[in-house]
Amino acid sequence: EAQVTQNPRYLITVTGKKLTVTCSQNMNHEYMSWYRQDPGLGLRQIYYSMNVEVTDKGDVPEGYKVSRKEKRNFPLILESPSPNQTSLYFCASSQAGSGSFYGYTFGSGTRLTVV
Amino acid sequence: SQQGEEDPQALSIQEGENATMNCSYKTSINNLQWYRQNSGRGLVHLILIRSNEREKHSGRLRVTLDTSKKSSSLLITASRAADTASYFCATRYSGAGSYQLTFGKGTKLSVIP
Numbered sequence: 001e002a003q004v005t006q007n008p009r010y011l012i013t014v015t016g017k018k019l020t021v022t023c024s025q026n027m028n029h030e031y032m033s034w035y036r037q038d039p040g041l042g043l044r045q046i047y048y049s050m051n052v053e054v055t056d057k058g059d060v061p062e063g064y065k066v067s068r069k070e071k072r073n074f075p076l077i078l079e080s081p082s083p084n085q086t087s088l089y090f091c092a093s094s095q096a097g098s099g100s101f102y103g104y105t106f107g108s109g110t111r112l113t114v115v
Numbered sequence: 116s117q118q119g120e121e122d123p124q125a126l127s128i129q130e131g132e133n134a135t136m137n138c139s140y141k142t143s144i145n146n147l148q149w150y151r152q153n154s155g156r157g158l159v160h161l162i163l164i165r166s167n168e169r170e171k172h173s174g175r176l177r178v179t180l181d182t183s184k185k186s187s188s189l190l191i192t193a194s195r196a197a198d199t200a201s202y203f204c205a206t207r208y209s210g211a212g213s214y215q216l217t218f219g220k221g222t223k224l225s226v227i228p
Contacts, residue, residue: 004157031214033215033216035218040220041220042203042218042219042220042221043158043203043218045215045216045217048214048215050214058215088155090157090158092158094214096214101145101146101163101165102163103148103150103160103163104148104150104158104160104205104216105160106150106157106158106159107157108156108157109155109156109157111155
């Protein structure tokens with residue numbers, strides 16, 4: 001089944017303790033992206049990647065890191081989480097190509113609470 | 116930056132009625148997409164309309180696009196309780212090599228059985 005898999009689904013952590021949220025897709029998609037979703041603010045893009053070793057900042061990159069060493073994986077790293085990073089996080093992937101007429105496939109989300 | 120803005124923010128209808136949601140955006144786009152999100156779950160892609168298209172259908176969904184007004188609408192006909200969800204429009208702007216989608220804040224649809 002074509003899918004984007006995020007882990008963990010739920011995570012409660014303490015301020016300052018480094019964490020990684022994993023994202024993997026099995027569709028050979030070039031493009032991957034991370035979003036956070038907060039009440040009243042909608043979805044905001046954190047980072048995206050056009051292909052292996054190619055990443056770039058989205059609208060709200062502060063406090064986050066990403067890497068794209070393999071095409072299928074795009075982990076989100078919080079080096080020193082703070083309470084304002086408490087949010088619902090989504091990974092998404094898409095084909096990339098001429099015209100870009102493709103929809104995104106989203107993961108099921110990771111609900112992160114930083115205390 | 117938030118490009119799409121949905122209207123209304125919330126909509127409540129009876130089962131069997133039609134639901135219409137609107138989306139406005141600010142810059143030239145390559146395409147516009149609609150997604151559905153059930154509470155706290157991942158978004159599901161519903162339909163994509165290209166900038167040179169004016170209307171598109173998929174099952175009970177009908178999407179229109181007016182690039183002169185920078186607006187789109189999503190019509191769900193003969194709604195069902197299972198259509199209860201939040202609906203988001205997302206725009207892919209027309210810059211070269213751009214694959215980013217910018218999402219609006221969504222319309223929360225409640226379909227009452």
